[in-house]
Amino acid sequence: MVRPGPPHAPAMVLDGLVGALGATAIAAVVLLGPETIEVGEDTAAALVGLVYTVADMVRLALFVAAGAVLGLRREVTLVLLMAGVASALVGDLVYSRLAALGIYVEGGVLDLTWLLHAALVAQAAHRSRPARGDGHAGGHSGVRTGWRHIAIPLGLNVAGIAVLMAHTAATAPIAAWCAAGCISATLVRSIVSFRELRHFHAVRAEARTDELTGLPNRRALLGHAGTVVAAATTRRPVGLLLLDLDGFKEVNDGLGHAAGDELLRQIGPRLAAELGPVDMLARLGGDEFAVLVPDADVDRAHELARRLHARLREPFTVEGQRLHVGASIGVATAPVPAAGVQELLRCADVAMYAAKAAQEGVRVYLPDPRGGGGDRLRTMEELRTALETGQLLVHLQPQVRLSDGTVAGVEALVRWQHPSRGLLGPAEILPAAEQAGLMQPLTDVVLGLALEAATRWWTERSVPVSVNLSAASVTDLELPTTVIRRLEDHGLPPEALTLELVEDTLMADPDRGRTVLGELRRLGVRTSIDDYGTGYSSLAYLRHLPADELKLDRSLTADVGRDQRATAIAGHTVALVHALGMTLVAEGVEDDETAAVLAALGCDVAQGWAVARPMPVEQLLGWLADRPAPSSGVPVVPAPRLPGQPVPR
Structure with a gap:
């Protein structure tokens, strides 16, 4: 009783x-x-x-x-x-x-x-x-x-x-x-x-308050949003802004977690000046914040998001240092297109990741009349399953030396054998992985598949395989140790692997990235800068970059031989790269004429459909068997040259 x-x-x-x-x-x-x-x-x-x-x-x-x-x-x-x-x-x-x-x-x-x-x-x-099975369920x-x-x-x-x-x-x-x-x-x-x-x-207040920042937490936001969204109408809608800080991981890694916490504590006071008395700013966790704006249509919510984005771009002072961080902000409204709180969060989340991927700063969620938003979310969840169940594979695209036609390497390109949509390429995989936060697991899987493929030919043809790194991998100080261990697990030497990275990925933390790349090179793993010419292309940063190879983007090779300026750019890039002691790989070489012009300009290696299309491992093995083996004394991997050393012909 x-x-x-x-x-x-x-x-x-x-x-x-x-x-x-x-x-x-x-x-x-x-x-x-x-x-x-x-x-x-x-x-x-x-x-x-x-x-x-x-x-x-x-x-x-x-x-x-x-x-x-x-x-x-x-x-x-x-x-x-x-x-x-x-x-x-x-x-x-x-x-x-x-x-x-x-x-x-x-x-x-x-x-x-x-x-x-x-x-x-x-x-x-x-x-x-007592009734059987009652336990204390009815306790008060x-x-x-x-x-x-x-x-x-x-x-x-x-x-x-x-x-x-x-x-x-x-x-x-x-x-x-x-x-x-x-x-x-x-x-x-x-x-x-x-x-x-x-x-x-x-x-009750403690349970609804974020301990670090003193702001309302996710529970408080969801509770208040439930009331506000339930009362929202098309004439008096409610807006939700989802904010994710850009570069916060670099602050944490470079200055320590105490500095990261101090930065997070400054977010609330910084944004409060732009918020109204009924607007609610909450910290959802990590470096993610949300602003609930009652009685706000799309235009007002979008304008507020732009003001908040501008405020976050102003410098912060943390532990005596001036820091610049940005933010990616997704905007969504209810009751249209979101009918409930969870759907409102989902729409704002989709918009926020789209803003981050496009580096726009602010993106408003607009429903795709063809159902694109739902397709993206479904693809993100299905990709998570694909990583766990082994649905991913790699196709390999050969690279040849323009001087003698020998195989210089192959690049591993991810493919997804989707159960219902067939074979999907990077255009479908990479955006979904970026939005779902799966780039690091995806990189790990592709690295394993590429090394496994290389074991199929390495004993007969020492052709290295190239794998693209994600931004998170480039700044991971444990990456060199991890890579060497995985090479040893597959019985491969360090020269069997080339790691590629897009130049933009280094800009978040250049010093840390240079440290990682330098250690990889010291251990014998080659490094390559992919899509050169499409990002920052800073000559100052290129001067200090520990890389063996630059890959000239297809946008700079497409019109070589047909456009005088394109040809001049390619020629000067060849001279610059050689002067820095690196090898130049031309991407997107689609015909023999372009290959001949690049060879005349002194380009070292070509990759593109003029050489071969990406192919499964079994098909590559047959392709390699038909290619001439390198002559005695000519290494398969182009050897790095010292600055000013002439190009081998």
Whole structure:
């Protein structure tokens, strides 16, 4: 009947004390008045009746106290017990009066009250057996603040005041003392209730506040968003801005987590100046924040996002250093296109990742009439499954030396054997991996597949395989150790692998990237800068870059031989690369004429459809078998040259 709760909780003890004292005061007035305790002719019978009456009064006080502890509820067991005790109390009270007057007759109607008492107590005992499997599922815990928990103590307190007003200590001393005790216990209970309520609100606030920044957390945002979105209409929509900091990982890695935490603490005060009194800024976790904007259409939400983006581009001062971080912000609104809170979050998330991928800063979610948004989300989830179930594979595209036509290497290009959509290429895979945060796992899988493929030909043809690195991999200080271990697992030497990276990936943390690339080169793994000419192309950064090879992007090779400027750019790039002691690989060589012009300009290696299309491993093995082996003394891998060394012909 009494459910488990915190042991010796002050509130429960005081509630029981109020109930017991109040019930005792009332019972003393009603049952133990002068007219009730009159002895009459039969002293022994009157005393027995008085003892039974007092015992019933004590039992009733205990059950009333239990009711005060539990609060008013439909507890059948407690009701049956109280009714049984009340029945016995009525019987004992009447018996004591009749016995005192000497007119009690056995076997009369009065005896039914005791039979009823026994029946009700037995029924209460039967119902109090715990149901199988109940456990504590129905238990109640938490702060006792509902009206059910104060109804009995409050009622008995009022009754205690009435007793004090109606009976003095001279006429009913027990009742007066009990009533005074009831009121005193109630006053103490009020103090305890106040403290409990204050603690409850403090705990509730902590549960809805981010500990680091002091901002509302995800739970608080979802709770408030549920109310706001439910009230939103097409005339009064609600906007949600999802913010993800750009470059935060580099701050954490370069300056330490304490600096990262300090940066996060500055986000709230920085953005607060742009927010209205009803706008809610929350930290969702990590470096992700959200702003809920009631009564905001797409235009207003978009304008606010642009202002917040501009504020975040202003420098921060962390541990005495000026730092610049940006943000990618996704904007979505409800009730159109999002009908609920979760859909609103999903739409803003899609827009935020699209802004990050396009480096736009701010992107508004607009539903694709062809269902593109749903397709992207489905592709992201399916890619996660593909990584876990081995649906990915690599096709390999050969690279040949323009000087003698020998094979210089192959590049591993990811493919996805989708169960229903067929073979998918990088155009479908990479955006989904970027948006889903799967670039690092994807890189790991492709590296493993490429090394496994290389074991198929390395013993007969020492042709290295190239693998593209993600931005996260380039700044991973453990990458060199990981790469060497995986090479050893496949029985391959370091020169069997070339790691490619896009030049833009180094700009987030150039020093860290140079350290990683330098260590890879020291261990014997070649490094290559992919898509050169499409990113920053800073000559200052190129001067200090520890790379063996540059890959000239197809946009610079497509018109070589047909456009004078394109040819001049390619020629000067060849001279620059050679002067820096590196090898130049031309991508996108689609015909023999382009290959001939590049060879005349001094380009070292060509890759493109003029050489071969990407192909599965089995097909590549046949292709290699038909190609001439390198002549004696000519290495398959183009050897790095010292600055100013002439190009071999």
